Amino acid sequence: MTIAILGAGAFGTALAVALSANGPVGLWGRQASWRRENPRLPGITMPDNIDVTDNLTSVLTADTILLALPAQILRGFLADHGARLNGKTLVSTAKGIDISTLTGPSALIAEACPESCIAVLTGPSFAADIARGLPTALTLACASGIEGPRLQHALSTPVLRLYLTSDIAGAELGGALKNVIAIAAGIVIGAGLGDSARAAIITRGFAEMTRLAGRLGARPETLTGLSGLGDLTLTCTSPQSRNFRFGLSLGAGQPFDRATTVEGAATAGAVAALATRIGEDMPIAAMVARLAEGAVSVEKAVENLMTRPLKEE
Numbered sequence: 001m002t003i004a005i006l007g008a009g010a011f012g013t014a015l016a017v018a019l020s021a022n023g024p025v026g027l028w029g030r031q032a033s034w035r036r037e038n039p040r041l042p043g044i045t046m047p048d049n050i051d052v053t054d055n056l057t058s059v060l061t062a063d064t065i066l067l068a069l070p071a072q073i074l075r076g077f078l079a080d081h082g083a084r085l086n087g088k089t090l091v092s093t094a095k096g097i098d099i100s101t102l103t104g105p106s107a108l109i110a111e112a113c114p115e116s117c118i119a120v121l122t123g124p125s126f127a128a129d130i131a132r133g134l135p136t137a138l139t140l141a142c143a144s145g146i147e148g149p150r151l152q153h154a155l156s157t158p159v160l161r162l163y164l165t166s167d168i169a170g171a172e173l174g175g176a177l178k179n180v181i182a183i184a185a186g187i188v189i190g191a192g193l194g195d196s197a198r199a200a201i202i203t204r205g206f207a208e209m210t211r212l213a214g215r216l217g218a219r220p221e222t223l224t225g226l227s228g229l230g231d232l233t234l235t236c237t238s239p240q241s242r243n244f245r246f247g248l249s250l251g252a253g254q255p256f257d258r259a260t261t262v263e264g265a266a267t268a269g270a271v272a273a274l275a276t277r278i279g280e281d282m283p284i285a286a287m288v289a290r291l292a293e294g295a296v297s298v299e300k301a302v303e304n305l306m307t308r309p310l311k312e313e
């Protein structure tokens with residue numbers, strides 16, 4: 001198996017570093033003018049067997065491609081380059097739902113590359129941790145009983161342990177939805193509402209995640225696994241998370257650098273629209289969408305959530 005990664009942001013670069021333990025890796029970035037240290041991942045030197053390039057053609061000789069682009073970028077990228085990827089094994093790593101189609105990365109890839117085998121790599125993992133070689137466990141979702149195990153072995157290393165599932169919908173939705181709840185958790189802490197309120201938001205947020213994912217065909221055990229509960233726990237509790245930090249700044253009424261990749265912001269809007277379309281109640285996600293747009297104050301959002309009709313758990 002020959003591997004290339006498209007997207008030389010923090011995560012694509014970290015995956016390249018991890019997978020270089022198994023052999024050569026191509027890493028493409030549209031503006032990859034650096035070669036040995038990515039400014040998005042300071043302090044990490046690229047091993048010699050990573051070919052960092054801004055020439056897409058040169059990395060498309062690989063038979064297996066990891067797509068490490070943000071979710072809202074993927075659709076446009078596939079429109080431009082999908083034909084050249086079609087037929088290859090494609091592994092999605094984006095954690096979001098496309099705002100214009102309300103579909104996840106795997107559906108976008110399937111539409112653009114109908115002859116490809118598609119997998120999803122997701123779970124609790126900060127790019128900096130992976131790049132430093134800290135032990136990490138992830139979910140690899142692939143519907144193919146042949147390609148799934150092959151990928152699982154090729155993408156695992158002594159410090160990167162992949163658990164296999166065939167539940168693509170569950171793995172993908174867990175990763176996308178946890179980012180929305182992480183923003184909510186950040187808001188709670190940023191606004192000074194306390195750890196008890198955060199535990200409530202995480203738990204009720206997880207209930208929303210499992211409800212929506214279940215309606216969209218996910219298996220419950222996937223949501224309680226690494227790609228759901230695992231990643232939710234990480235992202236709602238660590239200031240390393242950009243989604244959590246975005247929430248912190250919203251809660252504290254402080255500015256935030258909008259150039260930072262915060263997947264949960266657009267995905268909250270997509271989730272709210274999706275929930276309305278299928279008639280599912282997602283009050284936390286809907287509130288995060290409104291807060292991220294600046295359409296409601298934190299005080300009003302808390303009041304609205306706390307005064308909803310009382311119900312059974």
Ligand SMILES: NC(=O)C1=CN([C@@H]2O[C@H](COP(=O)(O)OP(=O)(O)OC[C@H]3O[C@@H](n4cnc5c(N)ncnc54)[C@H](O)[C@@H]3O)[C@@H](O)[C@H]2O)C=CC1
Nearest residue numbers: 008009010011012030068069070071094095125126127261
């Ligand atoms: N950073 C992390 O710790 C983790 C990130 N992820 C996921 O990986 C995905 C990518 O995130 P990061 O690498 O962290 O983001 P990042 O912000 O570090 O990098 C994004 C990359 O996308 C590139 N890009 C933007 N627009 C583009 C376009 N039109 N064409 C080509 N390239 C374009 C940028 O140049 C940049 O290199 C996200 O879905 C994120 O949720 C998943 C696990 C961990």
Ligand SMILES: O=C(CO)COP(=O)(O)O
Nearest residue numbers: 123124125126241242243
């Ligand atoms: O997905 C992640 C950890 O698993 C990274 O989270 P952020 O995108 O919030 O930084």
